[in-house]
Amino acid sequence: MCMLVGTAGYGQALDLKRLDKLADKASSKAEVTLDGSVLKLAAKFLSGDDPDEVKIKKLVTNLKGIYVKTFEFEKEGEYSESDISAIRKQLETGWSRIVGVQSKKDGENAEVYLKTGGPDGGIAIICAGAKELTIVNIVGKIDLDELSELGGMGVPKIDVEKVKPPKKDD
Amino acid sequence: MSYLEDDLKMALRRTEPPEGFAGRVLARANGPAPAEPRWWENLTVLVRPPRLQWVALSLIVSFMIPAAGLYRKERQARAEGERAKEQLVFAVHVAGNKLHRVQQKVLEMGRMDTRL
Numbered sequence: 001m002c003m004l005v006g007t008a009g010y011g012q013a014l015d016l017k018r019l020d021k022l023a024d025k026a027s028s029k030a031e032v033t034l035d036g037s038v039l040k041l042a043a044k045f046l047s048g049d050d051p052d053e054v055k056i057k058k059l060v061t062n063l064k065g066i067y068v069k070t071f072e073f074e075k076e077g078e079y080s081e082s083d084i085s086a087i088r089k090q091l092e093t094g095w096s097r098i099v100g101v102q103s104k105k106d107g108e109n110a111e112v113y114l115k116t117g118g119p120d121g122g123i124a125i126i127c128a129g130a131k132e133l134t135i136v137n138i139v140g141k142i143d144l145d146e147l148s149e150l151g152g153m154g155v156p157k158i159d160v161e162k163v164k165p166p167k168k169d170d
Numbered sequence: 171m172s173y174l175e176d177d178l179k180m181a182l183r184r185t186e187p188p189e190g191f192a193g194r195v196l197a198r199a200n201g202p203a204p205a206e207p208r209w210w211e212n213l214t215v216l217v218r219p220p221r222l223q224w225v226a227l228s229l230i231v232s233f234m235i236p237a238a239g240l241y242r243k244e245r246q247a248r249a250e251g252e253r254a255k256e257q258l259v260f261a262v263h264v265a266g267n268k269l270h271r272v273q274q275k276v277l278e279m280g281r282m283d284t285r286l
């Protein structure tokens with residue numbers, strides 16, 4: 001499954017704490033929390049020579065926060081529908097679901113939400129696969145075409161915290 | 171007699187030493203000689219810096235300590251910034267990648283509808 005989720009309250013990030021419990025079950029996970037000053041600091045360190053980083057710098061100028069949680073599991077069924085619905089519930093007000101894709105082919109569901117209430121924009125993405133769950137929440141105005149273009153280049157490898165799979169007798 | 175002569179006589183007149191002076195002098199002369207410094211005590215002279223060196227050393231240290239602190243702080247800030255940048259690049263690519271995949275799927279579905 002793969003779904004895109006947006007921010008809940010006005011100018012606020014989604015509450016993704018509920019997903020923290022999945023970290024113990026995940027074989028690998030990555031969590032990024034960039035808000036306010038940290039986001040500005042990160043943007044300052046983006047190179048003006050690297051074309052990729054130049055695009056990112058332009059893209060994040062009006063952003064107030066970026067939050068990503070991604071989990072990969074050894075087996076299916078490690079997260080429940082209620083984990084996703086708790087996030088989806090936060091998107092009921094002030095958000096519109098612009099895309100919802102269910103793929104029987106690869107068992108992946110994807111949803112994209114755009115923030116409609118308030119002057120600040122925002123986007124939320126939920127991608128839920130059989131063995132993978134990714135939630136992205138961006139607070140602030142962002143150009144979706146540019147974001148998608150950057151995504152088409154693939155995801156760079158960073159030191160993603162590897163979590164040992166839980167023992168069977170746990 | 172001139173005043174000068176009187177003054178000279180007064181200044182050069184014989185005066186008796188204080189009481190016990192002779193005894194103290196004799197006791198000192200017959201007493202033990204002051205201890206000779208040991209050989210290693212002489213060596214300490216070599217490592218004993220003059221006062222000017224101490225001043226220079228303290229000036230250098232007083233400059234080096236804050237400078238080292240600033241350097242360390244700057245390095246720490248740079249490391250934090252680089253780490254934040256790495257996370258930002260990763261987060262933007264993950265978000266973009268998911269969005270791109272959704273777009274691809276929507277396009278695929280559109281093509282299938284057209285064929286039907």
